[in-house]
Amino acid sequence: MRSVLFAAAGLAAAVSAAAAQDIRVGVLYDLSGPFAAAGSVACSVGAQIAVEMMNEKGGVLGKHKIVAVNADAQSKADVAINEAERLINAEKVDILLGVYSSAHAVPIDQRVDAQKKIFWITTAVATAVVKDRNLQYTFRPTVHSDQYGLVSTDFVAAMAKPKLGMDPKDVKVAIIYEDGPYGAGVASSNEIGAQRQGMQIVLKEGYSATAPDLSSLVTKLRRARPDVILHTGYNPDITLFLRQSREQGLRFKALIGHGAGYGQIDKLIETFGKDVDHVFNVDPVAAQLLDPKTLKPGVPELTAELVRRYKAKTGAKEVPPHASMGFNQSWILFDKVLPVAIEKYGSASPEAIRKAALDVDIPVGGTVQGYGVKFFPPGSQLAGQNERSSPVVMQYVGGVTKIAWPRELSNIDPVVPLPATSPYAMR
Numbered sequence: 001m002r003s004v005l006f007a008a009a010g011l012a013a014a015v016s017a018a019a020a021q022d023i024r025v026g027v028l029y030d031l032s033g034p035f036a037a038a039g040s041v042a043c044s045v046g047a048q049i050a051v052e053m054m055n056e057k058g059g060v061l062g063k064h065k066i067v068a069v070n071a072d073a074q075s076k077a078d079v080a081i082n083e084a085e086r087l088i089n090a091e092k093v094d095i096l097l098g099v100y101s102s103a104h105a106v107p108i109d110q111r112v113d114a115q116k117k118i119f120w121i122t123t124a125v126a127t128a129v130v131k132d133r134n135l136q137y138t139f140r141p142t143v144h145s146d147q148y149g150l151v152s153t154d155f156v157a158a159m160a161k162p163k164l165g166m167d168p169k170d171v172k173v174a175i176i177y178e179d180g181p182y183g184a185g186v187a188s189s190n191e192i193g194a195q196r197q198g199m200q201i202v203l204k205e206g207y208s209a210t211a212p213d214l215s216s217l218v219t220k221l222r223r224a225r226p227d228v229i230l231h232t233g234y235n236p237d238i239t240l241f242l243r244q245s246r247e248q249g250l251r252f253k254a255l256i257g258h259g260a261g262y263g264q265i266d267k268l269i270e271t272f273g274k275d276v277d278h279v280f281n282v283d284p285v286a287a288q289l290l291d292p293k294t295l296k297p298g299v300p301e302l303t304a305e306l307v308r309r310y311k312a313k314t315g316a317k318e319v320p321p322h323a324s325m326g327f328n329q330s331w332i333l334f335d336k337v338l339p340v341a342i343e344k345y346g347s348a349s350p351e352a353i354r355k356a357a358l359d360v361d362i363p364v365g366g367t368v369q370g371y372g373v374k375f376f377p378p379g380s381q382l383a384g385q386n387e388r389s390s391p392v393v394m395q396y397v398g399g400v401t402k403i404a405w406p407r408e409l410s411n412i413d414p415v416v417p418l419p420a421t422s423p424y425a426m427r
Contacts, residue, residue: 003423004236007141011302014415015277016190016205018044018048018091018399019150021064021348022059022064022065022066022067022095022386022411022412023060023065023066023067023068023338023348024069024092024094024095025051025066025067025068025069025095025096025259026069026071026084026086026087026091026093026095026097027044027047027048027051027068027069027070027071027079027098028071028073028083028084028096028097028098028099029041029043029044029047029071029072029073029098029099029100029123029326030061030066030072030073030074030075030100031044031072031073031074032072032074032075032078032403033074033076034075034209034210034234034235034236035075035234036075036099036237037098037130037235037261037265037267038099038100038234038235038260038261038303039100039123039143039235039259039261039263039264039320039321040100040123040322042125042314042320042322042323043100043122043322043323043324043325043326044070044098044262044280044383045148045310045313045314045323046122046310046322046323046324046325046326046327046328046330047068047098047245047326047327048068048297048313048324048326049306049309049310049326049327049331050327050330050331050334051066051068051334052200052309052333053305053309053331054066054164054331054335056105056387058098059318060334060335060338060342060348060404061184061338061339061342061343063291064338064342066102066334066347069091069093069246069252071084071086071087071088072361073099073101075101075291077101077103077104077107080099080101080104080108081104081107081108081111083190084108084111084112084357085252086094087112088112088115088117090309093117094102094117094118094173094348094350095117095118095120095158095333095350095353096108096112096118096119096120096355097120097122097330097333098120098121098122098123098326099119099121099122099124100123100124100179101124101180101182102125102126102129102180102182102185103107103312104124104129104342105121105124105129106126106128106129106181107127109121109129109130109133109135109138110133112137112138112395113135113136113137113138113412116136116137116350116351117137117140117350118137118139118327118354119135119138119139119348119359120139120141120330120333120351121138121139121141121142121143121327121329122138122325122326122328122330123142123150123322124139124140124182124323124325124328125142125144125179125182125185125188125259126146126180126182126184126185126186127144127145127146127147127185127382128142128145128181129144129181129366130183130192130384130385131144131381131382132146132381133336133383134227134378134379135384136198136354136384137313137350137354137382138374138384139384139386140328140384140385140386141328141329141332141367141373141375141386142284142325142328142386142387143275143386143389143390144382144385144389144390145182145185145188145189145258146185146189146251147389147390147391148186148189148190148232148258148259148282148283148391149185149186149187149189149191149193149230149258149295149391150189150190150192150193150411151190151191151392151393151405152190152193152230152256152258152280152282152386153173153190153194153199153230153395154189154193154197154405155192155194155255155280155393155404155405156171156173156194156199156228156256157171157197157199158252158405159414159416161378163414163417164227164253164319164416164417166171166227168197168198168199169197169198169199169200170200171193171199171200171227171228172199172200172202172224172225172226172227172228172230173190173199173200173201173202173226173228173229173230174201174203174221174224174226174229174415175187175190175204175205176200176204176206176207176217176229176230176232176233176241177189177190177205177206177207177231177232177233178204178232178233178234178237179207179208179209180205180209182232182260182340183206183209183232183233184206184272185208186232186258187204187206187230187232187324188260190232191204191231193217193389194230194352196199201320202225202226202290202423203221203224203226204286205217207218207237209233209234209236209237210236210237211237211240211296212248213240214237214240214241214244215244215248217241217246218244218245218248218250219253220227220331221245221250221252221285222248222249222250222286226252226255227252227254227256227425227426228252228253228255228256229252229254229255229256229418230256230258230264231255231256231257231258232257232258232259232260233257233261233262233319234260234261235260235261235267235304237265237345238257238260238261238262239261239271242272242275243272245260245424246275246424250424251425251426251427252424252426253417253418253423253425253426254280254416254417254418254422255279255280255317255418256280256281256282256393257279257281258281258282259281259282259283261322262281262282262283263281263320263321263322263344264320264322265318265320265396265399265401266317266318266320267395269399274363274421275422275423275424276396277396277398277399277421277422278395278397278399278415278418278419278422279395279396280339280394280395280404280414281321281393281394281395281396282391282393282394283292283322283391283392283393283394284324284325284369284371284389284392285306285321285324285369285391285392285394285403285409286318286319286320286321286323286324286389286394286401287303287306287307287319287324287327287328287368287369287370288303288304288306288307288319288324289394289402289403289411290303290368290369290370290409291409291411294370294409295365295366295367295368295370296363296366299365299366299367299368302331302368303350303368306319306323306324306327307319308319309335310322310323317385318399318401319335321394324369325369326370326397327368328369330382331368332360332362332367332373336360336362336373337353337356337357337360340356340359340360341355341356342352342411344356344359354412355377357375358375358377360373360375360390361374362374363371364388370383370390370409371386371388371390372388373386373388373389374386374387374388375387379421392397392404392406392409393406393414395412395414395415397412399405401422406413
C-alpha cells in the first residue's frame with residue numbers, strides 16, 4: 001500500500017512539475033535589412049513588451065513563464081524559412097510567433113502547419129497567407145490585405161463629394177504597389193473597391209520593392225494625373241517614390257499608404273519633414289489613439305503601459321501601429337489563448353492551443369487595438385483569420401497621427417485635398 005502511495009505521490013509531483021513548465025516561443029522578425037525600419041523592429045519591441053509584462057505576472061496563469069527564443073529573418077525569405085525551421089527543429093519550440101513580411105509568411109506557414117506546430121502571425125497581412133489554404137495550426141488575429149484595400153476606397157468615396165466636390169465616379173485613382181504577396185494583395189482589393197465605387201482607375205502598376213529607380217513609374221503617374229494615389233510599399237521604396245515624385249513634380253490631391261513604411265511616422269518625418277504632412281495611412285490602429293471609453297475595463301491601462309514601455313525602450317515620440325500589432329497579437333495568445341489551452345485542454349501543446357484559439361470569443365473593445373477576436377474555423381475560406389479584425393485610416397498632421405476614418409472612431413476632420421503648402425499639392 002505504501003509503495004502505491006509513494007508511486008501516486010511521485011506521479012502527482014511529476015504532473016505538477018510538468019504543469020508548471022515554461023512555454024518556449026520562437027519569435028521571428030526582421031531585425032536587420034530593409035523590413036526592419038519599415039515596421040518589423042517596432043513589431044518585435046511590441047512583442048517583447050508583451051513577454052515582459054506576462055512574465056512579471058509570473059507567466060501564464062501566474063506560473064508558466066514565456067521563454068522567447070528570438071531570431072532575425074534579415075529581410076530575406078530564405079533566411080526566414082531557415083530560421084523558422086531552426087526554431088522548431090533545433091530549439092524545439094511549439095509556437096512560432098511574429099513574421100513581418102507576407103512573402104515570408106506564405107512559405108513558412110505551410111511548413112509549420114505540416115509539422116503541427118502553432119504559427120501565430122502578428123503582422124504579415126496578405127490575404128493569400130491563409131485564403132483557400134485550410135491551415136489548421138496557423139492563426140492571424142490582425143487584419144488582412146483585402147480589408148486594407150477596401151477601407152481606403154470606401155474612405156475616398158465618402159470624401160469625394162464633401163471634400164473634393166466630385167462624384168466618386170469622377171475620381172481618378174492610381175494604384176501602385178510592391179509586387180510581392182503583400183503589395184499585390186492590397187492592390188487587388190484596391191481595384192475591387194475602386195470598381196465597386198465606380199471610380200476611374202487610370203493606372204495600376206507594380207514594381208520590385210528593391211527597385212533602384214522609380215522615375216519611370218512617376219512619369220506614368222504624371223501623365224495619368226490621378227486625383228488619389230493608393231500606394232502599398234515597404235520602406236526604401238516608399239522613400240524613393242516620395243523623393244523622385246517631388247523631384248519630378250508629381251501632383252495629386254491625396255496619397256493613401258497601406259501600412260509598412262507608411263506606418264512609421266518617425267522615419268517619414270526624419271527623412272521628409274513637413275512634406276509628409278496630411279499623408280494618409282491605412283493600418284490597424286495605433287492603440288493610444290482609441291477613445292478609452294470605447295474599450296473594455298482594463299484595456300486602457302494595458303495600452304498606457306504599452307506606450308510607456310515602448311517610449312522608454314526606443315526613445316520614440318510617437319508609438320507606431322506596428323508596435324501595437326506586435327503587442328496586441330502576442331497578448332491575445334499569452335493572456336486569452338494559452339490559459340484556456342492549459343486549463344481546459346490540459347497543456348500548452350500545439351493541439352491544445354489550436355482548440356483554445358478556436359474557442360476564443362473576444363468582443364469589440366476587448367483588445368488594445370479595439371477589434372474583437374473570433375477565428376474562422378477549419379473548412380472556411382479564411383480558416384485561421386480573425387473575422388473581427390479591422391483597420392482604420394489615419395492622417396499625419398503636424399507630426400502627429402490622427403484617426404480620419406471610420407467616422408465613429410475619428411478624432412480629426414480629414415484634410416482633403418492636400419493644402420497648397422504641400423509640395424505634392426495639385427496646382
